[in-house]
Amino acid sequence: MYFHAGLILAVIAVSFGIAKALKLSVELSMLVAAVAAAIVHSGGAIPVRHLVEGSFTYLDVCLIFITATFFMNLIKESGGVAFLVRSIVTAFHKSRALCLFFLTLLLLIPGALTGSGATTVLTVGTLVGTVLTYMGISEKRVAAIIFICAAMSAAAPPVNLWAMMAAAGSNMPYVGFFVPLLVLSLAGSLFAMFFLGGKGKKVELSEALKELPAPPEKMNWVRVGIPFVVLIFLIMAGRIWPHSIPTLGLPFMFVVASIFAIFLSPKKLEILKIATNTINTLIPLVGIMIVVGILIQIMALSGARGLISLAVVTLPMWVLFAALWLILPVSEGLLQYAVAPLLGVPLILLFNMKGMDAIIALSAMAVMWPMGDILPPTAVVGRATVMELKFKGRYYKDFLKTSLIPMGFILLIATLFLIFSNELSFLVGG
Amino acid sequence: MAILYTIISVCYYLIIAFITFVIARNLVKTKNFQEAILFSVMLMPFILRILRIK
Amino acid sequence: MTDRNLMIVKIVSTVLVGIALIISGIEFYNHRNFQEPVVIGPGVTSVKTLGDYYTRLKGTINDTNIYIIDSGVPGGTALVIGRTHPEEPAATLAAKILVENASLSKGRLIVAITANQSASRVTRPGDAYPMYYTIETPWGESKYRMGDRWSSPMDSWPDPEVYVHYPSGQLLAYMDIRNFNRTWPGRENGMITEQTNYAFMNLIRAEGVDVFIDLHEAELEYPVISTIVAHQKAADIAGLASMILTSTEFRIGMEFSPPSLHGLSHREVGDYSDAISLLFETPEPFLDRVRGITDEALLLTGKDEFVMTAGKYGLLYEKIDEKGWPIDVRVGRHCSTTLMVLELWSDFNPGKEVVVGGVPRYDEVVSNGTGFYFQDPSKAETENIYYE
């Protein structure tokens, strides 16, 4: 059994490496690895049913972030995001601290709703970046701030894909994560914002406003606010009167909120085009979720998943505490969301066994993972950041290096959450 | 209530159908062979769900 | 890459995906529509369906068979359900043994082999379950659908943002609205799984069920294992059954149903009906996350090197060695535990006895094999064959 599972792991690693060397994308390289492992496991046959069945593993999650991203894109296209950024700058340009604080909150919203840091970069990243530049913050620091806030927005509740995937894999309710995730992601994003952007010149209001795109004239707080109010109302209604209204599900709620956004938009929105663009920009994300599902199914089939789980749960706890802050981001950079079910599930098991608070521990891990989105080979959010901001500096020596101190801070507090999970269990609630 | 459930359920199939349509259109349009392969694989769960097979 | 080559790549990959969809689509379709014959035993006096107790379920996928074994002699009524979680095969097989073998001399026994049909017709994405398993019998192989813990999304879609249990209001994971053992006591206008529990509650009240038994299996990593979980009304019987079984047949524990844990049968059936409710767990290494190769052999033998290693590190709540946990051992445990609970119930409740004969005990199932107790459908009268 050890030999067989080890062999399959080797096949996965080697075929993934070869595929990458041949310049295939991460998604296709994973697919190649999964198919190769499946064929070796089945002694030459192709277990077609397993390959297809695996593609269903994260279908629900895909639906959530497709509809959520569509919603955020509508808000952006209607001029809502530009309106919000301008309002924050106009209202708080005299107080740097308040300005930075509200810009941080704004950065957290898209990723919190969609679970994807790339969405944050694509919807609000550029505009906030422009403002930060006018606050006298250097280019590399702006890029680092946008990346870390985007990563923290992905970690922020209500939608944290790593926690959702790991919880689903261990039959654990995705309930009670709101406060711990909020505390960690707020602390991390605010630290990055103030550490990197705390000092600088005063905002030149007129100059900054000139640079920011002007929202349509009729845009106002009601028009931009109501879609969010509707969304929050639907989510709350499902919790307050769950048995007198039909089950809607998050994707449907986002669709309803989107309909409000369309009708309240001051300018006519090309819905079909926005929807197509949404799915286009999400292809890497949806693609990777589907391929990860396939890979996980083949690893479960062949015992490779079991071997990894076994290796993880038999490690001494102090090793985990000392190493997880490094292992989690690096594995995220390598495998993206695949790491949540692969490493997260056995770790939760182990934490439960050792009497730790699994919700706090998983929250801590679910905040460490997104840090890896700046690391190669995938570097999904990092790449999106430098692309969207048209960053001219060097990726590693400027961008990554500037991000290291805030990243270290976040990994440190998350590790503390892991070690003191029981002491912090009071944070767990609805 | 039962009718509402049906309507919502139908909405979900429509959402899935729309996503399938966009992915298929991308598959036809793309100039990148890697994307083409990925798109065709991505279609799998969506098509089987529309057909109510899985 | 030239346009022509790009076109070829597109066509080839689409065709390959198309072929994969056709092959797997047929497999999924066949699995969902696979019928398992059941030859009713001499004791079965009538077969109803769940829809008889809640008309909205009539004709739906969860309109499952309800087998009634009536002694004709006044006494109590027991209800045993299998396949609450269709990924736990010992529960299915033990319930089927009851239907094909039990004859009563006092009271009534009602059995549902497949409590959640929808979940029994789907396998879990990402977990690589086999689609079927076969049990050896003296007359050949008998084949069963492997199922999932949750109802099929095709019958219950979408899931809520968070599942709020009815009526307690407790928050549970969104997918647990499709988990038949998180949706008790059910909801009349709820999703299909909730409606199924509602129908079972109607059955329990309409038939005046006194003893309710829910058969399960669990992973060895899970603390609730090899045990009887009992509602406080059933505590004395469960405690005594655990003591007697442990000293005479096999080691089995007993624990109380936590009052604050809602949606589970051992809690809600006891709370919302006159019946006492009990839930039995046997070990199923197939469900462990650290398991090795996931296949039918592991499902039926319960032998796994990785799970054994986890045990050496003290990570398990039940012992496991080279012998594993074979299906006959697990089915036998369920048979004996059911018989023991009904015997004790009958001792404690004169006038409400449920006296069962014809059902093998643990050592008989282990030495003869589970398949020994199944009848050959090809030799049976058609009117005695039902399909699960």
Ligand SMILES: [Zn+2]
């Ligand atoms: Zn169970």
